Amino acid sequence: MHHTIEVLNLRFTYPDGRIALHKIDFVIAPGEKAALVGPNGAGKSTLILHLNGILMGEGEVKVCGLSLAKENLGQARASVGLVFQDPDDQLFSMSVFDDVAFGPMYMGLSMDEVRLRVEKALEAVGMEGFEGRVSHHLSGGEKKRIAIATVLAMEPEILVLDEPTAGLDPRSRRRLINLLKELPMTMLVSTHDIPMVAELFPRMITIDEGRIVGDGPTKEYLQDQAFLVGHGLETAVPW
Amino acid sequence: MYVSFLALHIPDGFLSTEIAIVGWILVVPILAYALRQTKRHLGERQVPFLGVIAAFIFAAQAINFPVAAGTSGHLLGGALAAILLGPWAATVIMVAVIVIQALLFQDGGLVVMGWNIINMGVITSFTGYAAYIFIKRLMGNRSGSHLSGAFFGAWLSVVVASLATAIQLAFSGTVPLRLALPAMASVHILIGVGEAIITVGAVSLLLVLRPELLTSGEMAPGKKGAYFTVGGILLVLFVAALSPFASMNPDGLEAVAAQGGFLQLGENPVYEIFPDYVFPLIQNEAVATFLAVGVGAMIVFVISILIGRRAARPQGVPK
Amino acid sequence: MHFNLADQYHHRESIVHGLNPRVKVLGVVLYIFAVGLLPEGEWLGFLLYFLFLIISYQLSGLEFFFVLRRSLIALPFLLAAFAIPFTTPGDEWMKLPIIGWTITETGAIRFASIVIRAWLAVQAAVVLISTTRIPDLFWSLSALGMPSILVSTINFMYRYLFVLADEVLRMLRARSARSPRLPHKPKPPVLWEGRVAGSMVGSLFIRSIERSERVYSAMLSRGFDGRVLVKRKFKMKQTDWIIMVAVIAFVFMSQGLIHLR
Numbered sequence: 001m002h003h004t005i006e007v008l009n010l011r012f013t014y015p016d017g018r019i020a021l022h023k024i025d026f027v028i029a030p031g032e033k034a035a036l037v038g039p040n041g042a043g044k045s046t047l048i049l050h051l052n053g054i055l056m057g058e059g060e061v062k063v064c065g066l067s068l069a070k071e072n073l074g075q076a077r078a079s080v081g082l083v084f085q086d087p088d089d090q091l092f093s094m095s096v097f098d099d100v101a102f103g104p105m106y107m108g109l110s111m112d113e114v115r116l117r118v119e120k121a122l123e124a125v126g127m128e129g130f131e132g133r134v135s136h137h138l139s140g141g142e143k144k145r146i147a148i149a150t151v152l153a154m155e156p157e158i159l160v161l162d163e164p165t166a167g168l169d170p171r172s173r174r175r176l177i178n179l180l181k182e183l184p185m186t187m188l189v190s191t192h193d194i195p196m197v198a199e200l201f202p203r204m205i206t207i208d209e210g211r212i213v214g215d216g217p218t219k220e221y222l223q224d225q226a227f228l229v230g231h232g233l234e235t236a237v238p239w
Numbered sequence: 240m241y242v243s244f245l246a247l248h249i250p251d252g253f254l255s256t257e258i259a260i261v262g263w264i265l266v267v268p269i270l271a272y273a274l275r276q277t278k279r280h281l282g283e284r285q286v287p288f289l290g291v292i293a294a295f296i297f298a299a300q301a302i303n304f305p306v307a308a309g310t311s312g313h314l315l316g317g318a319l320a321a322i323l324l325g326p327w328a329a330t331v332i333m334v335a336v337i338v339i340q341a342l343l344f345q346d347g348g349l350v351v352m353g354w355n356i357i358n359m360g361v362i363t364s365f366t367g368y369a370a371y372i373f374i375k376r377l378m379g380n381r382s383g384s385h386l387s388g389a390f391f392g393a394w395l396s397v398v399v400a401s402l403a404t405a406i407q408l409a410f411s412g413t414v415p416l417r418l419a420l421p422a423m424a425s426v427h428i429l430i431g432v433g434e435a436i437i438t439v440g441a442v443s444l445l446l447v448l449r450p451e452l453l454t455s456g457e458m459a460p461g462k463k464g465a466y467f468t469v470g471g472i473l474l475v476l477f478v479a480a481l482s483p484f485a486s487m488n489p490d491g492l493e494a495v496a497a498q499g500g501f502l503q504l505g506e507n508p509v510y511e512i513f514p515d516y517v518f519p520l521i522q523n524e525a526v527a528t529f530l531a532v533g534v535g536a537m538i539v540f541v542i543s544i545l546i547g548r549r550a551a552r553p554q555g556v557p558k
Numbered sequence: 559m560h561f562n563l564a565d566q567y568h569h570r571e572s573i574v575h576g577l578n579p580r581v582k583v584l585g586v587v588l589y590i591f592a593v594g595l596l597p598e599g600e601w602l603g604f605l606l607y608f609l610f611l612i613i614s615y616q617l618s619g620l621e622f623f624f625v626l627r628r629s630l631i632a633l634p635f636l637l638a639a640f641a642i643p644f645t646t647p648g649d650e651w652m653k654l655p656i657i658g659w660t661i662t663e664t665g666a667i668r669f670a671s672i673v674i675r676a677w678l679a680v681q682a683a684v685v686l687i688s689t690t691r692i693p694d695l696f697w698s699l700s701a702l703g704m705p706s707i708l709v710s711t712i713n714f715m716y717r718y719l720f721v722l723a724d725e726v727l728r729m730l731r732a733r734s735a736r737s738p739r740l741p742h743k744p745k746p747p748v749l750w751e752g753r754v755a756g757s758m759v760g761s762l763f764i765r766s767i768e769r770s771e772r773v774y775s776a777m778l779s780r781g782f783d784g785r786v787l788v789k790r791k792f793k794m795k796q797t798d799w800i801i802m803v804a805v806i807a808f809v810f811m812s813q814g815l816i817h818l819r
Contacts, residue, residue: 015451049775052779054775054778054779074781074783077778077779077780077781078781080779081779082776082779084772084775084776086772088721088769089769089772089773089775089776090776092287092714092717092718092773092776092777093713093717094692094693094696094713094716094717095693098693102777102780102782103780103781105787106780106781106782106783106787107781135717136717136720136721150780151779151780154780154781250676250679250680251590251593251594251675251676251679251680251683252593252594252672252673252674252675252676252677252678252679253639253672253676254594255594256591256594256595259594270708271705274705274707274708278707282784283774283778283782283783283784284770284774285707285711285784286707286710286711286714286786287714287770287773287774287777288770288774289711289714290710290711290712290713290714290715290717290718290770291714291715291718291722291766291769291770291773292763292766292767292770293711293712293714293715294714294715294716294717294718294719294721294722294723294766295722295762295763295766297715297719297722297723298719298722298723298725298726298762299726299759299762299763301723301726301730302726302729302730302755302758302759302762303755304748304751304752304754304755305745305748305751306748312752312755314759319759319763323763331708331711334708335708335711335712335715336715338699338712339712339715339716339719341683342683342686342687342695343687343692345628345629345680345683345684345687348590348676348679348680348683349586349587349590349679349683350587350590350591350594350679412668413639413642413672414639414641414642414645415641415645418641418645422641433752436749436752436753436755436756437752437755437756437759438756438759439753439756440752440753440754440755440756440757440758440759440760441756441757441759441760441763442756442760443753443756443757443760444756444757444760444761445760445763445764448760448761448764449764449767452763452764452767
């Protein structure tokens with residue numbers, strides 16, 4: 001039995017010399033749902049981009065037992081579904097169908113199978129019948145769900161989302177949280193949405209200035225006021 | 240928000256069919272080569288990168304600034320794209336921009352698109368780029384050389400493109416060369432200043448925020464033959480302007496001049512941009528225009544150098 | 559604020575809308591090409607080609623005034639042709655009052671011919687764009703020999719054109735919001751305004767570069783390897799063949815009649 005995500009001693013330095021990730025170690029078990037929190041600029045997005053080899057730092061990243069190296073990038077990318085923060089980056093095609101079909105096409109599936117995958121993925125996010133629509137004309141919440149469908153269509157083992165609730169209105173946020181709740185796969189979600197973390201994720205990994213400063217049960221960390229203030233995570237709930 | 244460049248997007252119907260076909264014959268190999276060069280340089284990134292930057296050029300053309308009396312300065316963008324990405328990538332980008340403008344906005348024709356691509360894509364990219372690296376080499380690594388190069392390159396790119404457009408119109412028999420050439424040149428000598436100011440503004444911001452982007456533009460393919468290409472373009476334009484074809488169509492100039500009327504305007508100092516006494520020995524309008532553009536280029540060149548030096552002093556632009 | 563091109567494509571159920579887009583693109587290019595071959599002063603020919611357009615309006619359910627309005631975009635370029643009536647040698651046709659310029663007959667004919675050709679061509683392009691969905695339109699360009707790498711670049715450009723145009727609209731709005739004009743106070747110098755516009759262009763470029771990097775990452779993470787896979791294929795139906803043959807026949811017969819007469 002292998003771990004789903006294994007990150008060992010990962011370091012990453014930007015081309016200009018700034019160190020983005022210092023020494024990152026963590027393991028995510030199959031089926032686990034973890035949140036990745038930390039202030040802006042802490043290194044969350046950089047870390048996420050390592051999980052399917054878009055960025056390659058020093059150290060080791062293993063996905064489903066496969067070490068991320070040039071020769072098995074394709075395999076790794078099929079098992080890790082990465083959902084970017086701005087859906088406009090993810091929806092680059094002319095129609096919703098083209099976008100959702102993109103991953104399956106590059107996986108070399110037959111056209112019939114691609115169509116089936118697109119249908120299933122759109123159904124999973126509650127956007128059936130949107131195949132012919134133009135992404136630009138969708139609302140923020142709709143774009144977000146289509147963006148998730150684009151990776152669901154690849155049937156990945158792990159779903160990695162970068163700030164999925166950012167910029168959504170309360171209703172779209174609620175629908176998205178319910179959607180994430182239903183999805184069965186292993187999940188790592190970077191977010192600033194602490195109430196969502198409390199609701200969805202039993203485990204919380206906190207990073208600050210490129211280091212993991214906390215990793216454990218969400219409940220415990222959320223009660224540690226000093227910890228939350230220290231890493232800029234406290235959310236006032238004065239009402 | 241859609242803005243059009245009045246005088247550079249040639250519509251269908253303004254060029255003769257033969258001339259239009261010649262444009263396509265020239266464009267096909269140039270474009271094929273440009274795609275090969277960008278593919279080699281950018282690899283898999285080619286399509287998303289060039290596509291998004293083409294959208295950038297299109298959107299940036301909507302950014303204007305008021306000049307005077309209701310007119311405004313705009314960007315055409317070929318020179319800027321070439322400075323930042325190299326001339327071949329800039330050519331591909333401008334092709335995408337021109338195709339979209341013609342297909343979606345009917346700005347510029349379909350059958351004459353070959354020439355629109357050459358004028359606004361190839362000529363602006365290469366002229367802007369060659370002038371830019373020329374000044375940079377001349378001034379060495381002095382800070383401010385980027386700005387001087389950008390100013391001169393942007394200005395020259397628009398002016399040379401306008402000369403080419405005028406010559407194509409004349410060869411097609413649409414407008415006589417002795418009118419088209421000075422008229423297009425004089426308008427674009429001014430439009431070019433707007434182009435230059437915006438381009439310098441953009442480059443100076445990038446110099447502060449992302450200087451490595453400017454370096455990567457200089458590393459892009461296309462540097463080698465750039466001077467040669469631009470020299471060739473200028474030579475062809477000059478020879479074409481002097482060739483009998485340019486004035487044969489439409490008809491003998493003497494007959495026109497004898498008629499008086501409109502053409503007497505040409506002798507009216509208000510309309511004559513380069514009065515006879517500037518070049519008293521030059522009777523040929525084409526030669527006079529080229530000379531005037533040359534003189535204008537020297538003036539703009541000096542201004543460009545001054546701009547670079549002045550900008551380098553107070554703010555201390557980081558290298 | 560949203561940059562919108564919605565009024566370009568007019569959705570109807572019509573023969574022209576249903577045509578294979580490659581047939582439309584080829585037909586329109588052929589038509590414009592043929593218009594360019596009509597001799598000066600060939601009024602009957604111009605009328606014939608105009609009638610052809612009227613038929614295509616009928617077949618596509620477009621209103622004449624809609625196309626007319628859209629076709630006026632080429633008007634500014636007429637300035638370039640402005641001198642023709644005065645500079646073309648020939649017999650005097652009329653003298654403009656007051657300023658006393660002479661318009662020659664050949665000049666007037668040449669001017670009118672150029673204007674009509676340009677106008678007919680633009681109308682044909684408007685019919686094309688109003689009856690064809692944009693992605694179909696782009697992919698049909700490969701039928702004219704455009705490399706698919708360029709077609710997909712254009713697709714990308716079109717997709718992000720909206721995103722970036724929206725950003726420009728927001729930037730322009732933010733600029734106007736901070737550009738008060740007080741009475742009796744001078745405007746800021748032109749050079750300064752130009753630098754501001756330039757800075758806007760520069761920061762838009764940075765955002766675009768960053769955008770292109772993120773888009774590329776998003777493509778890579780879904781397995782992109784540089785090949786163009788998502789293409790559109792079009793099937794030729796019976797109507798497509800009929801219309802194509804009709805357009806070709808029209809062009810050849812009309813040109814033959816006019817040039818061999």
